[in-house]
Amino acid sequence: MPLGSISFIQILFLQPIILYQNCIDQNRNDCENHGWSLPGNVFDCSGNLIIGNYILDQIVEKTFEIPPHQLLRFSVTFYKIDSWDSEGFEVSANDNIIFKKILADQDGNQNLCGKTTWKDMPFYYEKEMKISEFELKIKFQNHLDQGLDDEQWGFRNFTLEILIPCVDFYEECNYQGQLFQICQGDKTQFQSEIPFEIRSIRMNNNTVLKLRGPQYSGGNTQQYTTSQPCLDSYKFPKVVQIE
Numbered sequence: 001m002p003l004g005s006i007s008f009i010q011i012l013f014l015q016p017i018i019l020y021q022n023c024i025d026q027n028r029n030d031c032e033n034h035g036w037s038l039p040g041n042v043f044d045c046s047g048n049l050i051i052g053n054y055i056l057d058q059i060v061e062k063t064f065e066i067p068p069h070q071l072l073r074f075s076v077t078f079y080k081i082d083s084w085d086s087e088g089f090e091v092s093a094n095d096n097i098i099f100k101k102i103l104a105d106q107d108g109n110q111n112l113c114g115k116t117t118w119k120d121m122p123f124y125y126e127k128e129m130k131i132s133e134f135e136l137k138i139k140f141q142n143h144l145d146q147g148l149d150d151e152q153w154g155f156r157n158f159t160l161e162i163l164i165p166c167v168d169f170y171e172e173c174n175y176q177g178q179l180f181q182i183c184q185g186d187k188t189q190f191q192s193e194i195p196f197e198i199r200s201i202r203m204n205n206n207t208v209l210k211l212r213g214p215q216y217s218g219g220n221t222q223q224y225t226t227s228q229p230c231l232d233s234y235k236f237p238k239v240v241q242i243e
């Protein structure tokens with residue numbers, strides 16, 4: 001082992017990694033302070049609090065910071081309330097439409113809330129995906145053409161989580177230059193060659209990265225639990241262990 005190198009690296013990926021969760025139970029304060037682009041109104045819909053009263057072409061969106069990953073998942077329960085007239089609901093991720101649903105006035109089994117004339121319908125949606133950007137903008141939009149006395153939509157139970165987390169190692173400070181990625185479950189155990197000296201590390205806050213080197217901090221193990229935009233120059237390990 002060359003002098004100045006790091007002899008050991010260990011990555012512990014702690015689960016679950018929930019980036020954001022909102023209005024999943026009966027906590028009104030949590031439902032009201034959701035941070036999406038339009039506040040809406042929080043009301044009880046047959047035993048569930050929902051964020052609703054969205055009408056016409058109103059867009060509800062939110063942008064999330066996304067750590068390195070192989071797979072993420074978001075899930076949400078939407079509510080069709082009252083008389084949608086074969087109108088279309090859309091979900092977009094970074095401005096690409098990934099889900100469309102068209103529902104008609106009598107879709108749904110029972111009247112849950114809103115006007116009593118029409119049936120209502122919750123519909124659960126979940127999507128697993130990998131994005132290359134470090135931001136994800138989720139956008140909900142319906143194309144309704146009447147007012148609250150006739151039709152609206154709402155949502156609750158939103159969760160965004162990382163299913164397969166990664167750690168990104170970069171050749172330059174501020175996450176620039178060549179990238180080397182290690183993800184949970186990678187089979188690089190004990191013998192992964194990292195092709196360059198590492199200057200920055202991007203990771204999520206639920207991962208514990210341990211490094212040790214004979215000439216680094218007196219040979220003590222260094223532990224990182226947040227991203228490191230610029231490390232002092234040091235030689236990177238030639239030995240990798242994943243847990």
Ligand SMILES: *[C@@H]1O[C@H](CO)[C@@H](O)[C@H](O)[C@H]1NC(C)=O
Pocket residue numbers: 075076077124157159
């Ligand atoms: C709420 O979301 C979870 C996933 O986060 C899902 O398993 C559950 O079925 C949802 N509940 C409702 C009532 O849609």
Ligand SMILES: *[C@@H]1O[C@H](CO)[C@@H](O)[C@H](O)[C@H]1NC(C)=O
Pocket residue numbers: 019205226
């Ligand atoms: C992770 O930790 C950093 C530094 O403490 C903080 O700025 C950031 O908001 C955290 N991110 C998440 C998703 O919790």
